[in-house]
Amino acid sequence: MELRGRRQPRWPGQTSIRRCILKADQSRQWRLLDLQALDTRLDQIAHARAHLPQTAAITVAERELGDVDVDLVNARTAVDDVQRELTKAEQDVQLVRDRAARDRARLDSGQGSPKELTSLQHELVSLARRQGELEDLQLEVMERSESLTDQVARLDRARAYVAARLEALRAEEATALGGLESEVAQINTRRPDLVAGVGADLVALYEKIRVAGGGVGAAELTQRRCGGCQLELGTVELDRVRRAPEDEVVRCEECRRIMIRTAESGL
CATH class of the missing domain: 1.10.287.1700 (Helix Hairpins)
Incomplete structure (x- = not known):
């Protein structure tokens, strides 16, 4: 895991904050979508069991x-x-x-x-x-x-x-x-094989976000829209994501979920 700090203001006039950036190659990030799909299905099953x-x-x-x-x-x-x-x-x-x-x-x-x-x-x-x-x-x-x-x-x-x-x-x-x-x-x-493929560092971040995000810790960025909060990225945010290296784990500025970039992201 590689972490480095950078200052990133969320909007003009806001005091910039330092936050750690997680690095993970794209294959690991894509596996995270598969892990999220499994966890979403587990949540759906738990709900179904309670509401048969x-x-x-x-x-x-x-x-x-x-x-x-x-x-x-x-x-x-x-x-x-x-x-x-x-x-x-x-x-x-x-x-x-x-x-x-x-x-x-x-x-x-x-x-x-x-x-x-x-x-x-x-x-x-x-x-x-x-x-x-x-x-x-x-x-x-x-x-x-x-x-x-x-x-x-x-x-x-x-x-x-x-x-x-x-x-x-x-x-x-x-x-x-x-x-x-x-x-x-x-x-x-x-699930254990997927967890191993994603890596402990990325899984740890994902699990933390998933607990706070109502079961969703990672979502695909599709046509410039975050799959977690379903909001379209603004120009500044879109530019930030576009400039981010492929191995950088980016997060939505609105819902803070991990956004997975794919060929359908519209970047």
């Missing part, structure tokens, strides 16, 4: 499944409650039927005084009316039981659907993550 559409969909599906499970528990509890209510209604109806059967048997036998037989007749009328009321109640409970049972069946189907969708989403997420991890592994295999 399947991950967001899984969160929604898990919430849906939880809601369905709560509804299913409530529906099954309601079915159990109404089943106990139905059992009691059936028992009440049966008790009235048994009582009416006994009274009818006594009345048909003709045993007892006229007053007792008359009382039995009145009781049979009351029992018939009571039995009708209880049977209506039993029917209403049966209808509610059927409705709740249908609701449980619908919720069971809904849960199966959501669970299957959740399983599919998790499989898709695993596949997507596997693909990204495989690409990361490939990049990490290639």
Whole structure:
């Protein structure tokens, strides 16, 4: 690495400052673009891993499944409650039927005084009316039981659907993550060779700038425009870059990123 100092004012009237100039042959600088491309892709992969559409969909599906499970528990509890209510209604109806059967048997036998037989007749009328009321109640409970049972069946189907969708989403997420991890592994295999080709001195500067520059430490100068900040170089800046030796590592005066000169730079 060769460093030398020079004074370079950024604009007229500004106090000039001394800064160190890094020297690196063009082949090393061009490899730096390849390194930047790999690092940019690694950043893109990290962002993709954190924002997979399947991950967001899984969160929604898990919430849906939880809601369905709560509804299913409530529906099954309601079915159990109404089943106990139905059992009691059936028992009440049966008790009235048994009582009416006994009274009818006594009345048909003709045993007892006229007053007792008359009382039995009145009781049979009351029992018939009571039995009708209880049977209506039993029917209403049966209808509610059927409705709740249908609701449980619908919720069971809904849960199966959501669970299957959740399983599919998790499989898709695993596949997507596997693909990204495989690409990361490939990049990490290639990166050390590029780092070695760029050189420790240039890589150190690049990494420092990349941290401060939002992941971009070096960019191609294309048609007089910095690829880092996308600003076109002014006349003074363009002249400075044009006059700089090929092995000088030049930086953008605006974004301070390393600018790599190529045949497309328009110098």
